Amino acid sequence: MSWLYQRQRKTAKKRLGHPTSWRMVNLLHLRWICKDQRPIGPCVNQDIVDELNKLVGIHESRLGGDDKWKVLQYRKAISSIRKETARITSLSQAQGLFGVGKKTATKIMEIVENGKTKRLEYEEQLDDTRVCKLFSAIYGVGPRLAWQWYQLGLRTLQDVREGKAGVKLTPAQRIGLEHYDDLQLRMPREEAGVIFGRIKEIALAIDPELDLQLMGSYRRGQPNCGDIDILITRPDMDGRTHKGIMRKLLPALHEKDILTKDLSMPHDLDDLEAKYMGLCRLGPDGKMRRIDILAVPYASWGAALLYFTGDDIFNRSMRLLASSKGYSLNQRGLYKNVVRDPKTRVKTVTGTLIASRTEEDIFAILGVPWQEPAQRRRAK
DNA sequence: GGGCCAATACTG
DNA sequence: CAGTAT
DNA sequence: GCCC
Numbered sequence: 001m002s003w004l005y006q007r008q009r010k011t012a013k014k015r016l017g018h019p020t021s022w023r024m025v026n027l028l029h030l031r032w033i034c035k036d037q038r039p040i041g042p043c044v045n046q047d048i049v050d051e052l053n054k055l056v057g058i059h060e061s062r063l064g065g066d067d068k069w070k071v072l073q074y075r076k077a078i079s080s081i082r083k084e085t086a087r088i089t090s091l092s093q094a095q096g097l098f099g100v101g102k103k104t105a106t107k108i109m110e111i112v113e114n115g116k117t118k119r120l121e122y123e124e125q126l127d128d129t130r131v132c133k134l135f136s137a138i139y140g141v142g143p144r145l146a147w148q149w150y151q152l153g154l155r156t157l158q159d160v161r162e163g164k165a166g167v168k169l170t171p172a173q174r175i176g177l178e179h180y181d182d183l184q185l186r187m188p189r190e191e192a193g194v195i196f197g198r199i200k201e202i203a204l205a206i207d208p209e210l211d212l213q214l215m216g217s218y219r220r221g222q223p224n225c226g227d228i229d230i231l232i233t234r235p236d237m238d239g240r241t242h243k244g245i246m247r248k249l250l251p252a253l254h255e256k257d258i259l260t261k262d263l264s265m266p267h268d269l270d271d272l273e274a275k276y277m278g279l280c281r282l283g284p285d286g287k288m289r290r291i292d293i294l295a296v297p298y299a300s301w302g303a304a305l306l307y308f309t310g311d312d313i314f315n316r317s318m319r320l321l322a323s324s325k326g327y328s329l330n331q332r333g334l335y336k337n338v339v340r341d342p343k344t345r346v347k348t349v350t351g352t353l354i355a356s357r358t359e360e361d362i363f364a365i366l367g368v369p370w371q372e373p374a375q376r377r378r379a380k
Numbered sequence: 381g382g383g384c385c386a387a388t389a390c391t392g
Numbered sequence: 393c394a395g396t397a398t
Numbered sequence: 399g400c401c402c
Contacts, residue, residue: 059399066399072385073399101400140391142396170391172396229398264390264397275389277397292398308398316385323386330387331398384400389397 034317034378035368044087051111051120052078052104058123061136062143077104079313079378088112131155139176139183139263139290172263179261179279182288186224193218195228195282195289198258199249203232206248210234211301215308221374227290228280231308236298245295246274253280260288272297300332302358307331313378321366327354334362 043049056074059067076099081088088094089112094105110117123129128150134157135146152165160167160177169177176183196214203210213219216229232249234242247269253259259280266274273296280291296304307315307330322329328338333356355361363370 069384070399073401075385076400099400103399140396144395172391227398267390275398277390294398312398313385319386328386381402383402387398391396392394 034314034321043082045081045084047115048081048088048108048111049078051117052081052107054120055107055117055123057133058120058129060143061133061146062129067143073099074104081108127155135160137184138173138180140170140173141176175261175263175279179288183279183290185287186226187287187289188224189218189222191282191286191289192225192228195258195280195291196230198256199230199253199293202252202256202258203245203249206245206252207234207242209238209240210242210245213305215305216310219309219373220311220377222377227292229308230291230293231301231304232293232295233298233301233304241272241298242295243272244270246270246276246293249293250276257281257284259291266295271295273300296331300356302361303329303333303356304331306359306362309373309376311377314376317378318362318366318368321368325366327366329362329366332356334365 052074056071056078059070059074077097080097080099084097086093088108091105091109094100094108095102100108107117107119128147131150131154132143132146135141135149135154136143138157138160149160149165149167152167154160154164154167157177157180159165160169163169192214196212196218200212203212211233213231214228215231216227217225218229232242232245234240234245246266250259250262250265250269259278261279263277263279264275266276268274274294276293278291278293279288281288294304294308306318319329322334326336328335328351332353334354335351336354338351355365360370
């Protein structure tokens, strides 16, 4: 893969007339990811990927300034390794991959030679690593709180349940704890499809003109789904909209026992743009599943489809490509003439909307070859 | 040594 | 605002 | 963590 980075870098140097900054290199690295349509073959370095992913998990659920960036860096390295078609057998070969430095390369060689790294073994036997991972798997509990609880002496879910050391739970965290086991599971895509079908039927009974789509990993065609992610809109050419759909739909779904718990409600039930998060199930004996229901204005349907189809890496890549071409992409649309504070890079002017109605429009303007949802898988 | 893969919503 | 989430 |  590295020849591609090298070439990209040279091209940038020529075009810009000055040495490529590290940011430009990063940009180039990521921004072609969304254009890269080569199929992801079987990975000959899967053992390495698996071990490094465990390290990612550890850093993800831990507090600390550097952990966030380690996660980022490991992901970049893993992405490079997954694309390497040859088995990695030497330190120099490993270090030649973009995003793999001396330390990761050393870990890779440990894995190649011993099947494991000392670092991971060390981390896994640490009490704080183990306990923080356990706690931060509770919905609504992140690394800060997990670490705080650990320092207060909590060690088990039972400690949390009992409110040891006086810890208090928010309603969402209480629900997360109550359904801890269910919420660690993924569901077969068929189950997501059935639940969606019921919700769609109820929604259409409210307004037959509604458009509903099941998003996320389901739309990407994956065999199982981490949650159910539903997008709703309504064509507004007849002068009507889906305003107030949440106000009607949510109680109807609760009444049928499809929705079981609310984690967070839209701030305005009557807004055309509204986000609901909760739990649902197939039936009284079904497992509790995470569900998000999002209403979006008809005008931003395409941008919303793009955004909520993912995957994450694909999205970030598209957004980065957009920004490198002077656009800005979010779930509402593709914008031009966005002004950002050069220092903080915070957006100060929204800019003008260029495209949002269809996914195809956005792909075309960005010069990205059209890809079906199933083709938009970059991580794994 | 310092920046890095976004942008935005909800809760307390 | 900080923390958690998508 | 990596890269400049």
